[in-house]
Amino acid sequence: MNQILIGAQWGDEGKGKIIDILARKSNIIVRYQGGNNAGHTVKFDDEVHVLHLIPSGILHPGKICIIGNGVVIDPEALFHEIKVLESKGVKVHGRLFVSEQAHIIFPYHRLIDALLEESRSNGEFIGTTKKGIGPCYADKMARTGIRVGDLRDLPYFRHRLALVLKEKNKVLRRIYGHRGLSFKKVCTDTLRFRKRLLAIAIDTPSYLYHAAKKRKNILFEGAQGTLLDVDHGTYPFVTSSNASVGGAIAGSGVSPTLIDNVIGVVKAYTTRVGEGPFPTQFPPVLMKQIQTKGGEFGSTTGRPRRCGWFDALIARHSVRINGLNEMVIMKLDVLSGLDEIKIAVGYKLNGKTYRDFPPSSCKLVRCRPIYETMKGWKQDLTAVKRWKDLPLNAQRYIRRLSRLMETRIAMVSVGSKRSQTIRLTNGK
Ligand code: GDP
Ligand code: IMO
Ligand code: MG
Secondary structure (H helix, E strand, C coil), X not given: CCEEEXXXXXXXXXXXXHHHHXXXXXXXXXXXXXXXXXXXXXXXXXXXXXXXXXXXXXXXXXXXXXXXXXXXXXXXXXXXXXXXXXXXXXXXXXXXXXXXXXXXXXXXXXXXHHHHHHHCCCCCCCCCCCCCHHHHHHHHHHCCCCEHHHHXXXXXXXXXXXXXXXHHHHHHHHXXXXXXXXXXHHHHHHHCCHHHHHHCEECHHHHHXXXXXXXXXXXXXXXXXXXXXXXXXXXXXXXCCCCCHHHHHHCCCCCHHHCCEEEEEEECXXXXXXXXXXXXXXXXXXXXXXXXXXXXXXXXXXXXXXXXXXXXXXXXXXXXXXXXXXXXXXXXXXXXXXXXXXXXXXXXXXXXXXXXXXXXXXXXXXXXXXXXXXXXXXXXXXXXXXXXXXXXXHHHHHHHHHHHHCCEEEEEEXXXXXXXXXXXXXXX
């Protein structure tokens, strides 16, 4: 079975935990978009692992992990991550492969990411992770990017880097008043990773095609979330890749007809790091309470995540855009203790009611949510293992979310560990 797992909100839904669970029955786990802007947390045996670039399946011995052509790779970040994993006893060698076609993040991408963000004024900040993601994808589209496979032919690589860097230095000096970067330094810093990168570089689309023919189970690990998708998210407050289902196809080279299932992940509430509209954002006191209880601090940047009520419009938008056959609901435990829980079921704008997510951020900023209120529950859920042991009000909440999202619920997560997961065989 080949499955795609997708974040259905603004990222950090808990994809890492679910990938780790699904990886057990998979042979190959593939990252297909984004880069080390992602931070996917996996907890077990009282150990916490945060994966940024490497598929979360790496923690299962024997599984093959692929970084697809749609991912942008910062070599320094990649080899640092490998080192951290190996220092924890995770064997990476022989199990991790990267696409020859994946684009490389260079120091000028990171620098321009930071300078661009600094040059923005209030209301225009995106709040990027400053990992160079946007500028690297921009180069890919402008056809001025450099790919992993380009490292094979050294004179060609040097020639391309010299050309690109000449342009980048013009931008750095003339637009940002910054000093240029030395070709020699950028080149030697990159070539430090050349051998190791080429040793794991393969033709990933072909690898995946043959694996699928041999009926290997392939699991595609989405990064970010549908609302951060460059086309279907809250543009321009998005990331620079397709975090929705199309990204899995384009970013891995797998055919859509080989995909058997598409799964979404949502939190039982909503969070967002970085800037951009967020209609159901909590007032300050509740924000602090949920931030603290839910540990809502970015896995990559440590920034506090903004928190708010569950927004059924954005989740349903994700179900539709991605064709999500089922949804996993995370962090239900965090809502314990609230007297009432709200769900946004519509938006109001200029006296009009909207039931579907609007395709414009300008519009979204002005939308006021229409809430439905449900009764909360007091019990701690973190030890609950079966659906029938959930408090009735929690069951009602999950059923309501399922109906509003128009999809079945496959699992409910009540804690960060593998064991704190309720599987629903017949959906809800
Ligand atoms: P990802 O980017 O989608 O993989 O999510 P992150 O790892 O950035 O953020 C999810 C956070 O929630 C991590 O710290 C997880 O350990 C934690 N987490 C996952 N599931 C649950 C859950 O059901 N309850 C609680 N309390 N924490 C969870
Ligand atoms: P995972 O995979 C949450 C956000 C940033 C910023 C915007 C653009 O862990 O869910 P970028 O550096 O990508 O250009 O930043 O996207 N962002 C994420 N938010 N989870 C992520 O990844 C994110 N990756 C990027 O905060 O608002
Ligand atoms: Mg994350």
